[in-house]
Amino acid sequence: MKAVILAAGYGTRLQRDIEKDQSGHFGHLRGVAKPLLPVGDCPLVSHWLRALTRSACVDQVLVVTNALYHEAFQLWAQEFSSVQVLNDGTRSNEERLGAVACLHLALNHFAEPDDVIVIGGDTLFREDFSLRRITEHFTEVQRKSEDSNLVLSYQCKDEETSKYGILELDSDCRVQRMKEKPLPSETHSRSACPCFYLFSRTTLPLLDIFLKEKETRPLEERDAPGNFLSWLISRRPVYVHEISGRFDVGNLVSYQECDRYFREELRNPEVYSI
Template identity: 30%
Template sequence: MTEVIILCAGYATRLYPLTKNRPKPLLPIAGRPLLDYTLDRLKGVPGLGEMYLITNHRFVTHFQAWASGHKEAQIQVMDDGTSTNEDRLGAIGDIDFLLKRRDVRSDCLVVGGDNLFDFELKGFVEFALKNKPALSIGAYDCKSLEAARQFGLVKLDARHRVVEFQEKPANPQSTLAAMCLYFFPHSTLSRIAEYMGSGENRDAPGHYIQWNAKKHPVYAYVFDEPWFDIGHIEAYQKAEEEFRAKAKSR
């Protein structure tokens, strides 16, 4: 069994006023909450177990209401206790929060709640299982050095092992964007606590991947289909436009 962690505790201040009173993962995309698309794809992955959604105190009732409409998924919504962007735990801090409160005994598939994609995850999980006990991440070729500046980037060797990581560089050396999509084998989960004690950045999960890649093998599965990181209003508008057009063509 693989347990699922969906990260939804951010405050998305760059999308104000859209996210002033609504969490980013629940913004509408072609008439559906963004998170619905993620859940659709998770349902297509065999062997998934417990599903945890970590959010903040400010938006916990929003996610509880959403989860109540998806009872078949049995999503456990967890409140990390924060109420403002200033006291947020950060992505890695939230995973640490979960691991201290749940007896997780399986591998973990970690998904960012603001990732929007319409492709299957089965291939990624199969790739990750094959590369255990190493960590695996999802990557997307944005095909433009200009566009690459806004993402954490990876360079890979012939076996798709991560050999270099850059966090939003001014001069990109790669166009492969690291998605907020990770497979953490159970044997690696103890590294979260080690990282938390290291003084490294707890917010952007790419820093945790970079820290790992310096010490341990990390592999990347490259997706070809479109992926959107809803980090600003323009990205949201583009995603809404493309998914609405796709819905009309079906």
């Protein structure tokens, strides 16, 4: 199995918050890519590399970033022998390719088709998350069909449905549909879906079809990986693995919450996410 970490975003909301902050505590974060932000005792993305390495669930990790942050990621990657850093060639948020196109770019650098873990580079999970448990679950759903895929889900609050992609499931925890940022009254589900997916090797060729269908559409329709997931649900089996919650570093407040958890509440950092 391979892993792709999507890290080509520009963190515009977070950088705006840092510029506006009057405390003087966050000036050192100016111009730092979100996956490289210090969280606890290391950069955010290093938590993923530690867990992927220690769990031995993948044999290759590819990080996709942009030209603006490429050098910083190359310096960071010197600590990890299994990592390759890819440059998507863009230098601003306006030029961005979108996460799905970045995933497609990464897949073209693998020597042969394989199942792939896709990880949002600005996302971490609470301590109940386990790579070993989710890869075991992936093996189980693949016994039903080699086309099966697995995504994460956690229960959000009623007022949060309009912030996230919400999954509607059947009794077998198979996803029936995904609603993008619905009002609470528009769905009975509260199953929010973070950017962490296990795609089967037989599913990944559909990326070509998706991008071809969307090539003349606005970037927003093919940017977030959730757009591909929503499109995929009617074409391939997608199942859910439940977790308790996530940290999505989008602004300064969410960054502070994430950093505080990893500095003060993480009980077993040596086995985190393994």
